[in-house]
Amino acid sequence: MRLVVxxxxxxxNTRRVAEAIAESWPSERPDPPVPLRDLDARRLDRETLLVVGAPTHGHGVDEDTWRAxxxxxxxxxxxxxxxxxxxxxDMGRWITGSAARSLEKALVARGAIPIAPAESFFVAGREGPLEAGELERAREWGRRLHTLAVEHAVPRVVAMPRA
Ligand SMILES: Cc1cc2nc3c(=O)[nH]c(=O)nc-3n(C[C@H](O)[C@H](O)[C@H](O)COP(=O)(O)O)c2cc1C
Structure with missing residues (x-):
């Protein structure tokens, strides 16, 4: 299973989280994350998990991010x-909004299959830095995504009763 972030x-800050997720992927040479505007959509195939991340702006996704x-x-x-x-x-989502939730909705509307709920990583101020421990949490999330992606990708073998 390949990963595209x-x-x-x-x-x-979002780039650093993206890098931590990519590093956590069990692969000898993980692909470095790419800016959304540079993503080559041909890379999205059945063997690939796409992870998309963005900063929350105005309770959701910034206009430039939407364009990309x-x-x-x-x-x-x-x-x-x-x-x-x-x-x-790091406040209630009803106060801050969440770019991830907006992205997730857009992905689902296009027929994509989310393998885990939208996740947030927290900044201490408008320009950062990330709160303590968030990069480690991002690596943990990446490892969990790998487990879930493999489970989703492998068709389940159903034991058929012998005739
Ligand atoms: C124009 C602007 C609007 C923002 N609006 C929100 C917001 O609605 N909710 C929130 O939690 N953070 C908001 N923030 C803070 C961003 O979440 C923070 O800048 C971002 O997480 C940093 O990520 P980056 O370093 O990848 O840009 C806003 C920041 C900017 C610059």
């Missing part, structure tokens, strides 16, 4: 395994 980031996301033909997401994350302030 695509992100947007103004101050670098919208450029990808909708059918490219159909039946693809995905997970979304964001960075935001």
């Amino acid at each position: 695509a992100y947007d980031s103004t101050y670098g 996301f919208e450029r990808i033909p909708h059918e490219r997401f159909r039946e693809r395994l995905v997970a979304a994350f964001d960075t935001r302030f």
Whole structure:
């Protein structure tokens, strides 16, 4: 199972989370995360988990991030395994909003299959830094995504009763 991490980031915090997720993937040479605007949609195939991350702006996704996301033909997401994350302030989601939730909804609307609920990683201020422990939490999340992606990708073998 391969991993493609695509992100947007103004101050670098979401990029650092994206890098931590990519590093956690059990592969000798993990692909480095790519800015969402540079994502080559042909990389999204059945053997790939797409993880998309963005900073939360104005309770959701920034206009530039949407533009980069919208450029990808909708059918490219159909039946693809995905997970979304964001960075935001560490307060109730009803106060801060969540870019990850908006991305997740858009992915589902395009037929993608989220393998885990949208996740948030927290910044201490508008420009960061990330709160203590968030990169480790990102690595843990990445490892969990790997387990879930493998489970989703492997068709279950059903034992048939002998005639
Ligand atoms: C224009 C702007 C709007 C923002 N709006 C929100 C918001 O609605 N909720 C929130 O939790 N954080 C908000 N933030 C803080 C961002 O979440 C924070 O800048 C981001 O997590 C940093 O990620 P980055 O370093 O990858 O850009 C906002 C930041 C900016 C610059």
